Amino acid sequence: MIGTIVCVDDQAEVRRLLGDVFRAKGGNVVSFDDGEDAIAWLDKNDADLVILDLDLGAGRRSGIEICRTVHGKLPELPIIILTGHGAIDDAVAAVKAGAVDFITKDPYLEDKLEISVDKVERMLKYAIDRKRLEDENRELRASNERLRKAAGRRWAIVGDSQLMHTVMTKIEKVAPVPRPVLVLGPRGTGKELVARAIHMMSPRASEPFITINCAAVTESLLESELFGHEEGAFTGATKQKEGKFELADGGTLFLDEIGNMSLEFQAKILRVLEYQRFERVAGSESIQVNVRVIAATNANLKEAMAAGKFRPDLYDRLAFEEIHLPSLAQRLEDVPVLATYFLARFRQDVAGITVKEISAEAFDRLAQYDYPGNVRELKNVVERAVYMAQGEVLRGSDIDTALPPEAQQAAVPGTNFGDDTRLPLDQRVEAFEAWLCKDALERTRFKQKEAAALLGISYDQFRQRYRKYGLGKD
Template identity: 40%
Template sequence: MSNRKLTILVTDDEESIRNSLRDILEFEDYRVLEAENGEQVFGVLAEEPVDLMLLDIKMKGIDGMEVLTRLKEEQYQFPVIMISGHGNIEIAVEATKKGAFDFIQKPPDLNRLLVSVRNALDQHRLTEENKTMRSRLPQVPEIIGESRAIKKIKETIDKVAQTNSRVMVTGENGTGKELVARWIHEKSQRSNEAFVEVNCAAIPADLLESELFGHEKGAFTGASSQRIGKFEQADGGTLFLDEVGDMSAKAQAKVLRALQENAIIRVGGTEKIAVDVRVIAATNKDLLEEIDSGGFREDLYHRLNVIPIHVPPLRERREDIPALAKRWLEHLAEKDIMFSGISFTDEALEALKKQQWSGNVRELQNAVERLGLLAEDATIREQDINELTLTGTRKPQGADSLLDSSSTFQGFKEASERLFLLRKLDENDWNISQTAEAIDIQRSHMYNKMKKYNIER
């Protein structure tokens, strides 16, 4: 708008009114377009950019109120000032409810009209600038934490985001794998393009192919029209394959082919369609074990696992729990005044650190919301934590406490495996080749597992 004259569309069925308004507005250095009835308005709008409209209410055919309603329905954003020689309070109120910026009676007071025009254009400009500023702000929540593991994840994101390398994000349910994927996209050169998510575990195996690659009309029973799949939707952007370990063998083969050729074929089609997609995968499974058992293709694993990022469970980064809890409480207060002014005591935050968070960050967020709603006053105390979190206290980590400390089979298996590896590394003086040979796994698998569990000497 700054490099062109602001354009005002004057809509009135009286030529004398249009001419007088044109003279006034052009003298003020506005560009003026005209329409003598409602039918002409949308023809002009189809051809010309408009910054403001002066709209007569009483016109033959489509009147001003109908035009105003249609402008709103078709989501035109410019301000509209209504003009009428039959003005009354009821019409003015109705016009304002329908989105009019102002209501001016004929014959218009010229100073009043020009002030209204300037105010409408200024307000519209500020609104558009605010929208632009908000669109430039990251819409992705911050990754909270200052633990060594979280700092390492943030550093890795900063390093890999600007590349097109594929990333494999691993971790238990609720640890924030999707958040990591979204930040990789947000910091990449693809951030202005689509971030498309596919939950491979939530889509039935017989529908996953169509979801990923789309299908042609008539490809199968019920395919009544062509469908564009997630790969095509993410063209130029990022495709996030969540729970990739649950993908069927057939879908795995097609995904591998798509990654190799940077092209897909829709179900029921023959044409290759080129796609430029950065793939980020995530899983809570041990894919090396899945490979050994035949549940996951090793060639696909190596295609996806170019940059591995493991998101640790809360039990391995307890020092981050107070910051996570306080930030989530602030987030709730931003959305709902009920949470405004509520805070934790230091003792309550320490108590949160001792709880067993088998559901990780997701479970902690639910507990904070429950505490904020049910605490007796604006302060959440240690007693509230013990009474309302309902997670039970976590016992010290060790071989004798694994059964008590793990509420899921996956959690127990990973905690046991980590403890076993630490013990064997100690026994072999942290010689990785020797340890791998002693426990009968490949050295590359040993490195992968140490990276997964953040095991360092």
């Protein structure tokens, strides 16, 4: 580790001594009797250590000045100063000029050198370790950043509608606040996506994001999944196991489908939320964690509370912030951006996809369906249409084949008076509405703006129905 040592001293015997000491340690020694020569050499060569005499003889720059020059040029290079008379002033001046150590030349010089070089070696090692750590940290931060960006793309929330803008603003605001969030909305509206986005945008982004579906298992299994268990806690518990709360320590735990837990179990969850403490099943040790909880459900918790099936205190605790995801039918204007996004993702994930763009006619067909399965269903429709289609442009007929059979009727509920008594009320109302719109179109010779005025609704509202009921087609 000792490497190349530059020794600068005007006394030949000191140079010889330094040379002997360092060569014995396996160093490569370059000696100068003049500071300027040493500086010139250092300009062209690498060194690991400089030993510099303070008094370089009359008519020459002092060692302190040489030290200052060398340190100015090579701030990382350690310099040890030698002097014949160990005065504290010299020591202070040398350190100010950038020296790392100071040794007096006396009969014990050799021993002192040994000690000082040891010291410098330790300092060098420390400096190298620190630099390596800094490099590693920088690399880690950069890779985290890259990961976050990649994850950001994968978990991007797409949508241009006002409703989705409101949702996104809420997500951004609540993400850094270490409190629970309750995400509500019908199936397939992106509840899990929102939970991940909140985690990704929080300071916990590089910590774990753990999910658990509370409705997928029995409650006793759920308990051991969430809190873990000790060995022998129940038949089959052959080893101690960490629960999801422990796995999520420092990060976020996503409790999905929390709507159907028993009141007793809800009380257990409440306790962990309150105190961030729990015991493993059959365990006595109290485990402390720091977990942010995001919960989701498509159940109506207000109704569940009114019916005595959901604890209001748990609701209050979870709903520090509530995010309601609107159904896709409430924001059909998001369909084109979502469809474009799903096409791009599908092209990335699946090789050999020919479709590159979606035709206007295909967009029109996509917007005429009301997607009871919401965004997930739209994604499926797009992917099905895209993988079946041939050519680079997705056509309307490709969408037709990808829509579920019932979509054909749902899109055009029949333009009658809504007098089919076999249908439920909402479909009869829609049929009647479709008939009214079609009638208005005919009366205005298919001028949509006038038809809207005739019905007393805005042009946008009319366009929405026009697309929904497929009135462009006959």
